[in-house]
Amino acid sequence: MTIVKDTKDTKTGTTDALKRFTPLTCTGHSRPVPHVSFTATTTASSPFPVLMISSCKDGNPIIRDGITGDWLGTLIGHKGSVWCSKFSRAGFDGGLARWAVSASGDFSARVWSISNSKNNNAKKGDSLDGDGMNGGQEIGSIVAELVHPHIVRSVDFAPHTDHWVVSGGQDGKVRLWKLDLDHTQDSEGGQMILEWDHVSNNGNPESKKMPMVRTVLWLTENLILTIGDDKVARLWQVTSLSTTTSEPEPVGVKLVDSVVMANNTDTMVACGLFEITHVCVNGQLLPFIVGTVGKTIYTLAVNDNENSTPKLQVVSKFTVDYKLSCASISPNGQLVLTGSSDDTWVRVYRVCEPLVAESRSSSSNTLNVMKVADNNTWLKQIDLWKGHHGPIHCIVFNPLWEYGPPGATGEAAFGVGSVATSSEDGTVRLWKLGHGSYGLWQ
Template sequence: MDKKKIAVPLVCHGHSRPVVDLFYSPVTLDGFFLISASKDSSPMLRNGETGDWIGTFEGHKGAVWSVCLDTNALRAASGSADFTAKVWNALTGDILHSFEHKHIVRACAFSEDTRLLLTGGREKVLRIYDLNHPEAPLREVDKSPGSVRTVSWMHSDQTLLSSCTDMGGVRLWDVRSGKIVQTLETKSPVTSAEVSQDGRYITTADGATVKFWDAGHFGLVKSYNMPCTVESASLEPKYGNKFIAGGEDMWVRVFDFHTGDETVSIFSP
């Protein structure tokens, strides 16, 4: 009788509270990297291929709900329950900018040219900061229909993605008009949404499901049920043949993109 193939975990020190956001960097000259956010207030940077710990960003005073890396993985950004979004030097861990908000920041994203930072949260407002002129007046997009949970840029930097904590669906916004132009419908609120590095897919997590959508025509391509409620999912940037997902059980797991089968778990509590 054939024995069922069992995924063998590669265990290393991880977060002390649930993982709520994951982000793969683009492929750089030094490889690619994985950054994770947790309610323990300390984002962690890791080698994207091995999961090996590189460093921890210290400075937030509340749960960190969102993290991302810029195109060259030289800067990181984070959104926190301490009412701030921070931009970090990803090589040294130093804080470069700290943007004050009036409520919890649940989401942040760099534009593809790394010049802009998009944030959203409990204020139901999408804000755009110019990182070349951080003291300049910021731009605001029309008010979101609900508390913002995720934000992301499409590759044109003219379209934004956002989701809400209290309703299903991912909304696409036209930056020029500030209006919603398309909605990807889901049954549960979407807790993460990102565009793949090659621009082909939008990856979303809602409830215990990870979905992949066509980024050109916005149709559903794949949908996989996960072993637990998932807070975040990200498609591996180098080959696009696997994706990671993390959530309530504090594990980050790797899955085959084509089959949805779990391959390894790369870190745990």
């Protein structure tokens, strides 16, 4: 069913019309779902091309097939709300991420085994915690418990190794952890190597309360981004990270850049989720950090030139007339979706001023020079999705996007894919975008 007038852009050949498909509803949680994330695999023959993990205030993250939403396993062990969960990105076992990490209100982050390299016989229909996938050995078991002094709100694996995790939380601290995944050392599977303040005394020497760290993102081998309730994004550079299980070398960290996104004294402006989204720009997948502060959607990028200090750049920002909780940009760079804390709808925007990379580093996929989108004409609302029964907490596009052929225009250029939304209503919904078959949508 077409839900907007089919108006064609004479420059790009695209239309504003989107075809609406029935979303898939993923149940199983008993409380609100604050976060959802995907992992892409490196093996085309994997039985699960993409895995999805949802975090819930019931304390039990759920892993699903990222295409169909089918339940694969529940990670049981936390005694408090789980605010964030991520998959490992460096090591893949037969196409599956080997580990997951979760951040919880029980003052801990836990690392879970979700794959077993000793017996890789996974097939469609198997579950993560039964007798199917990989023989059911150690699947869903806790391999490391990272004890914190306060609530943990965000975690992430290093992109280049499974042996390092970064965490941030309620106490305003950022912590680096070295994992002993094979338990060769006498430890609980992980050791804190370094901790530092996201900001010193909230900018006020007399203040004893530190702003909560809402987001930690490990961007490249030596760059970490933190975003807190002070509405400031800070880029940190870490050094001397050992990727082996031997005794770690001394690790250092320094602040290299920051971006102030709102006045810290304005308590009415809330900081929402920020996530990494890889967008196809000029035929290359490039990383952007997309999130919300108050009523503004921010897109950030890192200008990482080998001959200079890395810099954070605001690529675009767009202000709306409602309170935002989350936002995400589609892998094809043509759509932006937003969620709000004031209603239950997902708003869909067409990108009118595409993000354009003018040059990039030869040794990494971070950007050198970025053309800034026009903040006044960047987005145009074209749709409103209804279906959730509570405010939207997280929106994440499935990275397995099927792009249109080179030189294609219109519908063929858009491609086809899906996006996940999580809500206060305790569900995750998968929505299809584009034309053609995709997963269960035919």
